[in-house]
Amino acid sequence: MTLENKLNITDQIELAKTEEKISKQKAKQLFDSGDINQVAVGQFAGLAFIHGYLFGDIYYFAGKVRDVNIATGNFRFAPVMYLEVSLNYIDTMPQNSFEAIIEKYVEMNVAHPFREGNGRATRIWLDLMLKKEIQQVVDWNQADKEEYLSAMQRSVVKDLEIKALLKSALTPEINDRALYMKGIDVSYYYEGYSEFKTEDL
Numbered sequence: 001m002t003l004e005n006k007l008n009i010t011d012q013i014e015l016a017k018t019e020e021k022i023s024k025q026k027a028k029q030l031f032d033s034g035d036i037n038q039v040a041v042g043q044f045a046g047l048a049f050i051h052g053y054l055f056g057d058i059y060y061f062a063g064k065v066r067d068v069n070i071a072t073g074n075f076r077f078a079p080v081m082y083l084e085v086s087l088n089y090i091d092t093m094p095q096n097s098f099e100a101i102i103e104k105y106v107e108m109n110v111a112h113p114f115r116e117g118n119g120r121a122t123r124i125w126l127d128l129m130l131k132k133e134i135q136q137v138v139d140w141n142q143a144d145k146e147e148y149l150s151a152m153q154r155s156v157v158k159d160l161e162i163k164a165l166l167k168s169a170l171t172p173e174i175n176d177r178a179l180y181m182k183g184i185d186v187s188y189y190y191e192g193y194s195e196f197k198t199e200d201l
């Protein structure tokens, strides 16, 4: 079953392509319009803004906390019952060092607050914390897909791998537009979307 969507698309391949195209256009607009500077950095409200911005034209659930339990592989993300408490707690977590920021990111990944699109929205949210607090961002092209996904799987038990991987991919080029656009493409590639280049949309 394809996810219910505002475009009434029922073909899953068409939905994947359309979702990729529209949400990448929105990711580009988020940067070029300067709307990205309105995001509440390190807060759930900021992540919900990003998610709503990217996916609001496609899904009714964009920017809204999910009301179903979800799992990837054999990992079950936070049960709906505890999600609100968890998100309130994450808002209070410190973000004053690289380590603290990754720990906060790992907790947000465990929360997985949305029905779909968590990975892609949360990586933008992570970069905004790094940019504001330590004046660096991740050059996602330097983080290999398989290594990243395996480090994220592992992060729910131990965060050493993801910290090492992302630390080695940091760059001080925090306002580089091309780096941001490329980062969106890599982030989508991690999740299986590589039909369009953000720059070209």
Ligand SMILES: Nc1ncnc2c1ncn2[C@@H]1O[C@H](COP(=O)(O)OP(=O)(O)OP(=O)(O)O)[C@@H](O)[C@H]1O
Binding pocket: 071, 072, 073, 074, 075, 109, 114, 115, 116, 117, 118, 119, 120, 121, 149, 152, 153, 154, 156, 190, 191
């Ligand atoms: N087994 C796992 N345990 C913990 N985290 C995981 C696991 N698998 C994936 N992740 C993390 O969750 C992110 C998104 O994965 P998933 O596909 O489950 O969510 P999603 O809501 O569909 O997000 P998106 O649509 O952006 O892919 C991955 O990029 C990774 O950071």
Ligand SMILES: [Mg+2]
Binding pocket: 116, 117, 118, 191
């Ligand atoms: Mg997905």
